[in-house]
Amino acid sequence: QVQLLESGGGLVQAGGSLRLSCAASGRTFSSWNMGWFRQAQGMEREFVSVVTSRTYSTDYADSVKGRFTISRDNAKNTVYLQMNSLKPEDTAIYYCAAVPGLLGSHYEEPSTYDYWGQGTQVTVSS
Secondary structure, three states: OOOEEEEOOEEEEOOOOEEEEEEEOOOOHHHEEEEEEEEOOOOOOEEEEEEOOOOOOEEEOOOOOOOEEEEEEHHHOEEEEEEOOOOHHHOEEEEEEEEEOOOOOOOOOHHHOOEEOOOEEEEEEO
């Protein structure tokens, strides 16, 4: 069982920055692929970014490329999402998610992930 706890959300003006953190329980964090998703009000949950377990490969949604950076610290069992140049359309609840093993090509699909945090609200004002 893995428990995920996000933090770092808040209210920020357009152009500002936030860093989200996701702390994971368990002793095998290094073997988990970690993803970030977001869900705006009335919208479906969408992929934001992922970092793999072994090669630390990363990928991003086109809408956040060049603005967001995902990273992980296995010693702290934590994955981060640095968000810069925030836009009002980035407003959403942000969730981290985890899945072990070899990550396939469907990593942008929420159903790929086994565990989810409770989410943290990010609001970007114009």
